[in-house]
Amino acid sequence: EVQLVESGGGLVQPGRSLRLSCAASGFTFGDYAMHWVRQAPGKGPEWVSGISWNSGTIDYADSVKGRFTISRDNAKKFVSLQMNSLRAEDTAFYYCVKDTGNGWPSPFQDWGQGTLVSVSS
Amino acid sequence: EIVLTQSPGTLSLSPGEGATLSCRASQSVSPFFAWYQQKPGQTPRLLIYDTSTRSTGTPDRFSGSGSGTDCTLTISRLEPEDFAVYYCQQYGRTPTWTFGQGTKVEIK
Numbered sequence: 001e002v003q004l005v006e007s008g009g010g011l012v013q014p015g016r017s018l019r020l021s022c023a024a025s026g027f028t029f030g031d032y033a034m035h036w037v038r039q040a041p042g043k044g045p046e047w048v049s050g051i052s053w054n055s056g057t058i059d060y061a062d063s064v065k066g067r068f069t070i071s072r073d074n075a076k077k078f079v080s081l082q083m084n085s086l087r088a089e090d091t092a093f094y095y096c097v098k099d100t101g102n103g104w105p106s107p108f109q110d111w112g113q114g115t116l117v118s119v120s121s
Numbered sequence: 122e123i124v125l126t127q128s129p130g131t132l133s134l135s136p137g138e139g140a141t142l143s144c145r146a147s148q149s150v151s152p153f154f155a156w157y158q159q160k161p162g163q164t165p166r167l168l169i170y171d172t173s174t175r176s177t178g179t180p181d182r183f184s185g186s187g188s189g190t191d192c193t194l195t196i197s198r199l200e201p202e203d204f205a206v207y208y209c210q211q212y213g214r215t216p217t218w219t220f221g222q223g224t225k226v227e228i229k
Contacts, residue, residue: 044208
């Protein structure tokens with residue numbers, strides 16, 4: 001069974017940083033691209049960032065480019081999202097997502113349960 | 122940036138009726154359309170990808186079609202568990218993955 005377990009969320013002041021982590025299990029981690037998707041309460045999902053299986057291709061939404069950095073460790077089955085210069089509009093649940101494995105780009109097959117990031121003074 | 126516009130915003134239907142949900146992209150992205158179903162308190166579930174391919178476990182009452190800038194999700198006969206919010210997604214152009222604003226299918 002695919003498991004994606006996020007951690008690292010919390011309440012943070014505007015301008016500060018947070019690092020989200022996702023521990024993966026139940027599948028061959030190195031075979032799949034991984035993504036972070038966020039969803040504010042009552043809103044639709046918003047893709048944040050994605051990283052290919054070998055970290056060779058990385059992409060970011062315009063709203064986070066230059067502030068967020070995604071990385072992965074295939075040996076440890078881990079993907080991270082470093083979030084700097086946080087803004088109130090970054091407040092949302094952040095989900096670690098595994099794609100379908102059909103090449104880059106592919107849609108999203110499995111989602112973690114999410115971690116809440118709240119940016120407020 | 123590609124914008125996806127879904128219509129209608131809300132569909133009020135009865136179990137057993139059919140539903141047609143539409144999604145229009147601001148640029149051509151076919152065939153890289155997907156559809157997701159989201160129920161309250163749950164994460165989105167992939168139903169359809171590559172415009173018309175059902176994901177594993179998607180019932181055959183769900184079908185997808187489209188080309189160019191437009192795609193459609195059709196539910197042939199609504200079951201009680203189908204009442205939810207549906208999102209379309211494109212994954213063909215940068216920013217590479219974008220979602221529509223959602224269509225809520227509610228019980229009439």
